[in-house]
Amino acid sequence: MRGLKPVLEGRTIQSVSLRRDGLRFPFPADFAGRLSGQRIGNLTRRAKYILASLGSGDCLLVHLGMTGRFTVLPAQSEARNLGEFYFETGTEQGEGAHDHVVLTLDDGARVVYTDPRRFGIMDLFPEAEAGTHKLLSGIGIEPLGNELNADYLAEKFRGKAAPLKAALLDQKLIAGLGNIYVSEVLHRSGLSPKRKSGSLVHRKTHDPRLELLVRNIRDVLNEAIVAGGSTLQDFAHTDGAEGSFQQRFRVYDREGQPCAQCGAPILRLVQSGRSTFYCRHCQK
């Protein structure tokens, strides 16, 4: 997103090459035609969606899914810096088996969308309908904004039977908290992923650990952003650089390793179909 913004904003899409009919869902009707020739305005983000407003009044929506990534190939004059890549792979970027969409901009740069598992999403809709878009309406608050506070969580958790892990992962409550970060947040907060979320809310007041939870959500996300995200296998920035937050994981993907706080082995369990990592001793 940060790498994409300066590349795309203010540019005009010269041409669009689609290598298949869609990703997770089929591309919208006349997708290439409605993108071509459009000037790109503001690039914004909502939850895990990238949104680009176009001169036509349409809005381009992109979700990277699990393995989606954008790579920017600068205009020809700078392209020689990437020569080493061509040599190593023997495949020109944009021509790979999983390069599904290539945008060519008016300055000659090419923006390649690559996504092996094709869990990503691209859609195009009138910007005025953003509020009612099926994928955008119902999305919860941003975790780094002022709306997230203990009172908000208390209101959402009250009477809720779902375990904390599921509640924090629920994008309808908080938008943009992923599986890795939920495990990390809960460990830092000393809260068991299995605990019923409603158990932190009492009749008139709420458990002070909700304040801690809020602080840790912010901390973990901010630290991950500073570290450039978590690169496990194929996450990367538009220039191919990898994130490094994975080096700071305290529990995620550390099953059997000693908890940094107490030395007990980190445990793994599956909740709503996804792995959770935690310390039975430190998290209650």
Added chain:
DNA sequence: AAAAGCCCCTGGACGC
């Protein structure tokens, strides 16, 4: 209405 399961898809790691 909320919660759990299924599924989309490819590739990497691991055991034999």
Added chain:
DNA sequence: TGCGTCCAGGGGCTTT
């Protein structure tokens, strides 16, 4: 080296 199994960061959709 090859083959089968399991697992993966997301989340919509269907079922209970």
